[in-house]
Each structure stands twice: as structure tokens, then as C-alpha cells.
Amino acid sequence: MSPLSSGLLGDLDPTSDRAVFRQIADQLREAIDRGRFREGEKLPSEAELVDHYGVSRMTVRNSFSILQGEGLVHAEHGKGVFVRPRPPVRRLASDRFARRHRDQGKSAFIVEADAAGSHPQVDSLEVQEEKASQDISARLGSVRRVLARRRRYLLDGRPVEFATSYLPLDIARGTQIAEPNPGPGGIYARLEELGHRLDHFEEEIRARMPSPDEVRTLRLAAGVPVIHLIRTAFDAEKRPVEVCDTVMAADAYVLAYQLPAT
Amino acid sequence: MSPLSSGLLGDLDPTSDRAVFRQIADQLREAIDRGRFREGEKLPSEAELVDHYGVSRMTVRNSFSILQGEGLVHAEHGKGVFVRPRPPVRRLASDRFARRHRDQGKSAFIVEADAAGSHPQVDSLEVQEEKASQDISARLGSVRRVLARRRRYLLDGRPVEFATSYLPLDIARGTQIAEPNPGPGGIYARLEELGHRLDHFEEEIRARMPSPDEVRTLRLAAGVPVIHLIRTAFDAEKRPVEVCDTVMAADAYVLAYQLPAT
DNA sequence: CTCGCCCACTCGTCTAGATACCTAAAGGAG
DNA sequence: CTCCTTTAGGTATCTAGACGAGTGGGCGAG
Numbered sequence: 001m002s003p004l005s006s007g008l009l010g011d012l013d014p015t016s017d018r019a020v021f022r023q024i025a026d027q028l029r030e031a032i033d034r035g036r037f038r039e040g041e042k043l044p045s046e047a048e049l050v051d052h053y054g055v056s057r058m059t060v061r062n063s064f065s066i067l068q069g070e071g072l073v074h075a076e077h078g079k080g081v082f083v084r085p086r087p088p089v090r091r092l093a094s095d096r097f098a099r100r101h102r103d104q105g106k107s108a109f110i111v112e113a114d115a116a117g118s119h120p121q122v123d124s125l126e127v128q129e130e131k132a133s134q135d136i137s138a139r140l141g142s143v144r145r146v147l148a149r150r151r152r153y154l155l156d157g158r159p160v161e162f163a164t165s166y167l168p169l170d171i172a173r174g175t176q177i178a179e180p181n182p183g184p185g186g187i188y189a190r191l192e193e194l195g196h197r198l199d200h201f202e203e204e205i206r207a208r209m210p211s212p213d214e215v216r217t218l219r220l221a222a223g224v225p226v227i228h229l230i231r232t233a234f235d236a237e238k239r240p241v242e243v244c245d246t247v248m249a250a251d252a253y254v255l256a257y258q259l260p261a262t
Numbered sequence: 263m264s265p266l267s268s269g270l271l272g273d274l275d276p277t278s279d280r281a282v283f284r285q286i287a288d289q290l291r292e293a294i295d296r297g298r299f300r301e302g303e304k305l306p307s308e309a310e311l312v313d314h315y316g317v318s319r320m321t322v323r324n325s326f327s328i329l330q331g332e333g334l335v336h337a338e339h340g341k342g343v344f345v346r347p348r349p350p351v352r353r354l355a356s357d358r359f360a361r362r363h364r365d366q367g368k369s370a371f372i373v374e375a376d377a378a379g380s381h382p383q384v385d386s387l388e389v390q391e392e393k394a395s396q397d398i399s400a401r402l403g404s405v406r407r408v409l410a411r412r413r414r415y416l417l418d419g420r421p422v423e424f425a426t427s428y429l430p431l432d433i434a435r436g437t438q439i440a441e442p443n444p445g446p447g448g449i450y451a452r453l454e455e456l457g458h459r460l461d462h463f464e465e466e467i468r469a470r471m472p473s474p475d476e477v478r479t480l481r482l483a484a485g486v487p488v489i490h491l492i493r494t495a496f497d498a499e500k501r502p503v504e505v506c507d508t509v510m511a512a513d514a515y516v517l518a519y520q521l522p523a524t
Numbered sequence: 525c526t527c528g529c530c531c532a533c534t535c536g537t538c539t540a541g542a543t544a545c546c547t548a549a550a551g552g553a554g
Numbered sequence: 555c556t557c558c559t560t561t562a563g564g565t566a567t568c569t570a571g572a573c574g575a576g577t578g579g580g581c582g583a584g
Contacts, residue, residue: 019566019567019568020567020568021567021568026474029474045533045534045535046534046535047533047534055568055569056568056569056570056571057569057570057571058320058567058568058569058570059567059568059569061535061536062567062568064535065327069331069471069484069485070471070472070473070474071470071471075534075535075536076534076535076576076577077534077535077536077575077576077577078533078534078535078575078576078577078578079533079534079535079576079577079578080533080534080535081534081535089468094519094521095521095524097521097523098523098524099523099524198523199523200520200521200522200523201520201521201523202518202519202520202521203518203519203520203521204516204517204518205467205489205516205517205518205519206512206515206516206517207469207487207488207489207512208333208487208512208513209331209332209333209485209486209487210332211332212288212291212332222331223331223471224471225469225470225471225487225512226469227467227469233523250468250469250470250487251470253468254466254467254468255466255467255468256464256465256466256467257356257464257465257467257519257521258462258463258464258465259356259357259359259462259463259464259465259519260462261359261360261361261460261461261462261463261495262357262360262361281536281537281538282537282538283537283538307563307564307565308564308565309563309564317538317539318538318539318540318541319539319540319541320537320538320539320540321537321538321539323565323566324537324538326565337564337565337566338546338547338564338565339545339546339547339564339565339566340545340546340547340548340563340564340565340566341546341547341548341564341565342563342564342565343564343565
């Protein structure tokens with residue numbers, strides 16, 4: 001028996017002001033919210049909905065495109081439209097850069113993912129000197145050129161984060177920070193060895209829809225925003241010593257912060 | 263002269279694998295990025311693009327819908343499609359709940375907005391006792407019922423944030439916290455007066471596409487995600503005394519945090 | 525039994541209209 | 555001069571159909 005004859009979806013209200021494709025989207029959304037369609041489950045095909053509602057195919061596709069924009073479903077060519085499963089989220093705690101997390105050989109990302117039972121991976125590592133953008137230059141205190149360290153992070157094969165660290169050349173040039181592998185404890189450990197004892201970090205968080213580039217790099221589904229995090233590290237002399245620009249798939253992250261009530 | 267004859271947009275590449283509507287979207291996006299169309303400016307109409315590219319109207323509309331999903335443009339019925347202006351952002355600093363910001367008569371939101379030269383407004387204030395959701399109950403330490411304070415914040419008439427505070431009844435019932443106007447310094451000031459000296463806050467941040475409800479409440483344009491912030495306030499005895507659930511228009515906010523490097 | 529082909533089903537793209545409704549400006553009635 | 559109507563030019567919605575292309579199962583040849 002077709003799923004549509006079993007009363008999962010209702011009828012249209014021809015007297016309603018609401019556009020037909022919105023009504024269909026509403027019904028599908030509600031069915032998903034109520035769990036009538038579970039995560040990963042296939043929705044009725046376009047043809048089935050065309051029959052059920054007696055509308056044209058473009059109207060049905062219009063409904064699907066609404067739900068895609070909301071990040072509720074995703075279409076797979078040749079297979080169908082599916083309820084988008086919620087991926088496991090990675091929780092970034094505000095103490096993630098504490099020194100006590102820095103004494104191991106592996107990076108925080110690897111350690112944490114291993115602990116969570118996922119398979120971590122770091123990708124497209126790229127280290128080079130380049131001209132600082134206006135924004136980066138301002139954040140680092142008017143430097144012209146910087147060392148840029150780019151890398152992509154994946155969990156179980158899925159890209160979740162793309163990050164670029166920028167450091168002033170007078171600090172990083174010729175050190176292990178300029179090597180692809182910065183060594184145990186990462187670049188923050190190296191910075192401290194170089195005499196830049198870290199004092200505090202400042203983080204700026206924005207959320208927005210991804211650019212086409214970011215969609216490609218993070219293999220983002222339709223309707224998934226990105227979290228854009230810009231972190232500046234300051235040493236004990238209050239000098240900015242690193243800016244890290246990170247773009248994260250928003251469906252893969254929860255950021256957690258602890259604030260004093262001082 | 264039509265904007266289209268002046269070379270703002272190129273031609274299609276019929277040999278490309280890329281779908282025609284994506285090529286058109288690419289060209290429009292690039293023109294916007296390069297500043298050929300400025301913020302708030304009107305893009306060529308559907309009819310003009312139909313003529314220019316020699317495609318059908320649905321194809322052009324498809325291109326526009328891509329750009330809308332990216333939050334780059336918005337359509338106004340009967341007027342045209344416009345480059346979406348970036349609204350002024352409100353910066354939330356991590357010390358925004360510090361005691362020194364609590365000694366004035368007005369709420370932090372009002373004071374800060376006034377300082378920024380915008381017209382702040384608080385709206386749809388609602389205070390009631392209700393059953394705690396599972397999540398809220400867990401965060402407050404297994405309470406059954408809570409006092410809920412809902413309100414919407416607007417800047418220059420635009421809704422930017424919708425927040426609900428939940429407090430355990432044994433703390434809030436019968437106090438000024440249960441009144442629509444909690445008095446100078448807000449509910450945190452009242453909590454401290456009631457002997458719950460605040461110790462620290464925990465914040466969880468997610469970003470996602472809005473639900474249709476949130477689109478309505480925050481009057482969100484297509485392609486604008488929301489930032490979902492859940493803050494828990496702890497008193498000196500490490501007891502959770504308030505949970506605040508906030509949904510913000512992502513294009514109106516930057517969150518800023520300062521972290522110790524300890 | 526296995527491999528490869530075919531076919532049914534599915535979504536992706538595009539066309540060519542029709543009707544509805546919104547907006548703003550022009551023009552006419554009063 | 556003011557107010558209403560008209561009209562031109564916009565987007566919103568919907569239809570009906572065509573072709574393309576990915577997926578996976580069935581079936582026949584070997």
C-alpha cells in the first residue's frame with residue numbers, strides 16, 4: 001500500500017490564501033516533526049505527491065525546495081527525497097585551549113574525536129607566507145605579511161571545519177610553526193616555547209549561509225549554515241600573536257562557553 | 263540604456279556542464295561581489311534577464327532562488343529583486359552580564375542600543391508559570407514547573423531576538439521576577455538580592471535555519487540563519503537558577519567571548 | 525551462478541505559457 | 555489641488571510536458 005493512502009498526509013484547502021506549494025510543504029513538515037517520517041527515511045516521490053494532491057510536478061518540487069532550504073530534507077538524484085539525519089555534533093568547550101590539554105603528542109581535534117569514537121582526519125594542509133588581508137592585518141596589529149596555516153578537519157570522512165591560522169612573520173618564520181607538522185601540543189605550545197606565553201583568547205562568532213566555495217569545501221547540504229569563528233590569541237604582553245579564522249558546518253557543532261559573573 | 267547592454271553580465275557557456283540557471287546565478291553573484299550591484303540596488307528584472315540570456319522565465323527565477331537561499335538577495339513582490347543590505351550588527355560581549363553593567367535603571371539591551379544610536383524596543387512580554395520541558399528541567403536540576411519570561415527585542419522596529427527565561431518556582435514565585443517589569447538591573451539583580459549571588463554562566467551556541475515560526479516572529483528574510491543560544495546561570499552554590507533560551511537573527515549579531523589561556 | 529544489459533523509477537533541468545496580485549507613476553475627475 | 559482610476563511593469567503561483575541522467579532491480583546470455 002502506498003504511504004499516501006494511509007493518511008500520512010491530508011488534503012489541500014482550496015479556500016486558503018496560502019499557496020498550494022506552501023500547504024504541501026506544511027503538511028510534509030508536520031509529518032516529519034511528528035515523526036511520521038523518521039530520520040533518513042524516504043519521503044513520497046514527486047510523482048506520488050502529484051497524484052495525491054492533483055497538482056503539477058513543479059508545484060511539488062517547489063514544496064520540496066522549501067523544505068530543503070530549511071535543512072529538513074535532502075534530495076538524492078535517482079533515489080528520492082529523504083529526511084535529513086542530524087549528524088553527531090562536536091562540542092567545543094571554552095577550556096579547549098587550556099594548557100592541560102596541550103601536553104600530548106596529538107592535536108586536540110584528534111584526541112577528542114578518538115575519545116568520541118569517531119575517525120578524525122586532517123586534510124589539505126597548506127603552510128605559506130602571504131600578504132595579510134586588511135582585516136587580518138588589523139587584528140594582528142598592522143602587519144604586512146603573515147604565515148598562513150590552512151587545514152581542513154574531517155570526522156568519519158565528512159568535512160566539518162576549515163581553518164586558517166595567521167601569524168606575524170617575525171614570530172613564526174623559521175620556526176617549527178612554519179613546518180607542516182607543528183609538533184606536539186600544536187602551534188600554541190610552540191608559541192609558548194618561543195617566549196610568547198599565552199594570556200587570553202578573543203573569539204568572534206557569526207552565523208551565515210555558506211558561499212559556494214564553502215559548500216564545496218565542507219560538502220554542505222542545502223539549508224545548512226556555517227558558523228564563522230575568528231579567534232585572536234594574545235600573549236602576556238597583550239600582543240596578538242595569532243588569528244585563527246574558522247568556518248564550521250553548523251550542523252556539526254555546538255559551542256560552549258563559560259563566563260564569570262564578575 | 264538597460265543595465266544589461268552595458269556589459270555587467272556575460273553570456274552563457276552552452277558547452278559547460280553547469281546548469282544554465284547556475285551559470286546565471288554565478289554571474290549575478292559575481293557582479294554583486296564585485297560591487298557592480300550595490301547594497302539595496304535592484305537587480306535586472308526577470309523579463310530583462312529572460313531577454314538577455316534567451317532562456318525561459320522559470321530558469322531565471324531558479325537563479326534568483328539560489329541567490330535568495332544564500333541570503334544575497336531578496337525579492338519584493340511588485341517591485342523587483344534587490345541586493346540584500348547587511349544590517350548593522352549588534353555585538354554581544356562576553357562581559358555583558360558583569361555586575362558593573364547592572365546598576366542602571368534600564369536593561370542592558372536598551373542602554374546599549376541607545377548608545378549605538380538605534381531605537382530599541384521590547385515587545386510581547388509574557389510572564390507565566392508552566393510545565394518545564396524535558397530539556398529545561400534537566401538544565402535546572404529536575405524541576406517540574408517553572409516561571410517563564412518571554413520577550414522579543416527590536417532595533418529600529420526590526421525584531422532581532424526572541425528570548426525566554428526559565429526560573430525554578432521556588433526561587434521566582436511571588437518575587438518581582440514574576441512581574442512583567444523586573445525592575446532595575448533585570449532579573450539577575452533580583453536574583454542576587456534574593457541571596458542567589460551569581461557565580462558563572464554557561465552558554466551553548468548553535469546555528470541553524472529558522473523554523474517557520476521563527477521566520478514569522480523575527481521577520482527573517484530568506485537565507486538568514488538563526489543563532490540559538492542557551493544560557494544557564496549558576497549561583498555561588500553552583501545551583502542553576504535560570505536558563506535563558508534565545509533565538510537571534512544571525513545577520514544582526516556578532517558574539518564576542520574572551521577566554522583565559524589558563 | 526555471474527555478468528551485463530535493459531528498464532522502471534527517481535530527481536534535475538528547461539520550455540512556454542496562463543493567471544493573479546503588488547507597486548508606482550501617470551492621468552483624469554472632481 | 556486632491557483623490558481615484560488606469561496602466562505598465564514587477565514578482566508569485568501554477569500548469570503540462572519534454573528531455574536528461576543517476577540508481578537499482580530483473581532478466582537473459584554465457
